[in-house]
Amino acid sequence: MKPARIPASRSRENYLKALLQLRTGQPVAVSVLARHLRVSAPSVTNMLARLAEERLVTLGARGAAELSADGERAALQVLRRHRLLETFLVRVLELDWSEVHEDAEELEHHVSERVLDALDRFMGHPTDDPHGHPIPDRRGRLERRALEPLASLPAGSRAQVREVRGGDDRARMARWKRSGLVPGARVRMLEANAEDGVYTLEIAGRRLVSSRDGLEGVLIDRRARENS
Amino acid sequence: MKPARIPASRSRENYLKALLQLRTGQPVAVSVLARHLRVSAPSVTNMLARLAEERLVTLGARGAAELSADGERAALQVLRRHRLLETFLVRVLELDWSEVHEDAEELEHHVSERVLDALDRFMGHPTDDPHGHPIPDRRGRLERRALEPLASLPAGSRAQVREVRGGDDRARMARWKRSGLVPGARVRMLEANAEDGVYTLEIAGRRLVSSRDGLEGVLIDRRARENS
DNA sequence: CGCGCGCGTTAGTCGTAACTAATACGCACC
DNA sequence: GGTGCGTATTAGTTACGACTAACGCGCGCG
Numbered sequence: 001m002k003p004a005r006i007p008a009s010r011s012r013e014n015y016l017k018a019l020l021q022l023r024t025g026q027p028v029a030v031s032v033l034a035r036h037l038r039v040s041a042p043s044v045t046n047m048l049a050r051l052a053e054e055r056l057v058t059l060g061a062r063g064a065a066e067l068s069a070d071g072e073r074a075a076l077q078v079l080r081r082h083r084l085l086e087t088f089l090v091r092v093l094e095l096d097w098s099e100v101h102e103d104a105e106e107l108e109h110h111v112s113e114r115v116l117d118a119l120d121r122f123m124g125h126p127t128d129d130p131h132g133h134p135i136p137d138r139r140g141r142l143e144r145r146a147l148e149p150l151a152s153l154p155a156g157s158r159a160q161v162r163e164v165r166g167g168d169d170r171a172r173m174a175r176w177k178r179s180g181l182v183p184g185a186r187v188r189m190l191e192a193n194a195e196d197g198v199y200t201l202e203i204a205g206r207r208l209v210s211s212r213d214g215l216e217g218v219l220i221d222r223r224a225r226e227n228s
Numbered sequence: 229m230k231p232a233r234i235p236a237s238r239s240r241e242n243y244l245k246a247l248l249q250l251r252t253g254q255p256v257a258v259s260v261l262a263r264h265l266r267v268s269a270p271s272v273t274n275m276l277a278r279l280a281e282e283r284l285v286t287l288g289a290r291g292a293a294e295l296s297a298d299g300e301r302a303a304l305q306v307l308r309r310h311r312l313l314e315t316f317l318v319r320v321l322e323l324d325w326s327e328v329h330e331d332a333e334e335l336e337h338h339v340s341e342r343v344l345d346a347l348d349r350f351m352g353h354p355t356d357d358p359h360g361h362p363i364p365d366r367r368g369r370l371e372r373r374a375l376e377p378l379a380s381l382p383a384g385s386r387a388q389v390r391e392v393r394g395g396d397d398r399a400r401m402a403r404w405k406r407s408g409l410v411p412g413a414r415v416r417m418l419e420a421n422a423e424d425g426v427y428t429l430e431i432a433g434r435r436l437v438s439s440r441d442g443l444e445g446v447l448i449d450r451r452a453r454e455n456s
Numbered sequence: 457c458g459c460g461c462g463c464g465t466t467a468g469t470c471g472t473a474a475c476t477a478a479t480a481c482g483c484a485c486c
Numbered sequence: 487g488g489t490g491c492g493t494a495t496t497a498g499t500t501a502c503g504a505c506t507a508a509c510g511c512g513c514g515c516g
Contacts, residue, residue: 009502040504040505043504046465063463089346093343093347103340107335107338115323115335257493258493258495259493268474270497273494274473290481
């Protein structure tokens with residue numbers, strides 16, 4: 001009696017999602033995954049072996065892993081669930097933008113297709129989550145965008161914040177929210193000092209000084225569009 | 229490093245909920261729990277021992293278990309989560325009344341207090357779930373009602389359906405829904421034959437013939453109220 | 457050239473929660 | 487008062503997914 005099914009447990013789904021998020025074109029190293037998922041290296045080796053056996057990932061040199069086509073499909077479904085849930089929690093339940101991540105992180109593994117579709121329908125098929133990330137469609141297709149890091153904006157230029165990455169860091173999110181650094185916000189770079197990594201911005205009439213690290217993950221669109 | 233915390237896992241919560249639902253004043257027997265939860269008897273003995281150690285249940289003769297005060301509190305919280313979720317799925321997401329149970333069953337173990345409160349707020353603090361069951365309040369207090377089984381309604385009498393038990397049986401729910409046997413429906417008993425257990429009812433102008441078993445779990449209020 | 461460091465893997469354990477097989481207990485009936 | 491049936495328990499196993507400790511390998515550096 002060998003099951004041969006795809007158990008698709010919580011843990012599995014987290015590994016797949018991590019592989020999607022950490023993807024850079026190169027296979028993801030064991031240590032990188034371990035840090036990201038906050039588990040030990042042996043746990044990663046172990047789980048990757050199982051995922052490889054199920055053909056959800058392919059293993060490269062020194063244990064590094066990459067999603068297979070099947071794995072990517074599965075990962076995108078998890079991402080869809082996560083982002084739809086975050087959107088629901090913020091738009092419908094009016095929970096705080098910066099605090100919603102962990103709830104979505106938990107629920108994403110337990111929402112059925114039926115409930116997910118109903119949520120999607122109820123919200124009118126949103127295309128972006130509260131952090132500005134595109135939501136994969138039902139078939140797992142993800143809109144690709146050409147966005148630039150905020151720190152790359154030259155002094156004197158204006159742009160619009162589109163995505164805000166790193167939703168797992170609550171404090172960071174809260175800080176950004178306080179300073180108005182939210183998707184849709186219009187910003188102007190007053191001073192950009194690449195050498196010492198200090199940036200001065202104007203957001204909604206207010207001025208913000210931040211280090212490069214402090215802006216890491218804020219992505220902008222320089223063709224400031226009129227919609228939104 | 230002994231945790232000593234209350235792990236409150238999925239399985240635990242299901243045992244507690246079962247003990248609440250199967251409560252009759254007598255302690256619940258191992259075999260009854262096993263059947264209800266669809267696990268083996270040894271699994272039950274085992275889990276009950278752990279719950280007893282955590283003072284969530286007290287064990288009686290022959291392994292029979294009863295909720296302690298703490299256990300009851302915990303169980304009522306699970307019940308609250310379940311019923312609020314069912315209400316949400318039906319009232320907001322417009323999923324089918326008769327099909328919502330398993331989704332709620334899954335989600336009830338993973339919704340945080342924060343999300344639950346937000347759902348409650350969003351729906352305006354509902355007091356009844358879609359099957360007519362009262363929803364425990366935040367402090368775990370459950371409205372007690374004096375309802376009678378539909379089969380006890382004498383021929384010629386009218387009443388209003390208030391609760392419909394056994395939400396885990398989808399087919400049964402669907403059948404009831406088809407015949408109009410839903411909370412709030414007004415019914416009249418046309419013929420009640422207690423000996424052979426055959427009952428003839430009128431519901432919303434239509435006539436329904438059913439066995440006693442087929443009506444088991446439908447609870448009525450004979451003081452047909454005007455509200456609703 | 458060897459030493460150590462970083463990274464990965466192997467081996468062995470733990471906790472949770474299920475299972476089966478075998479055993480023990482209690483009561484009702486002969 | 488013994489026998490048997492139903493119920494509960496004990497013992498041992500399994501699966502999952504984490505952990506630590508210990509080993510192994512490649513590479514840069516002295």
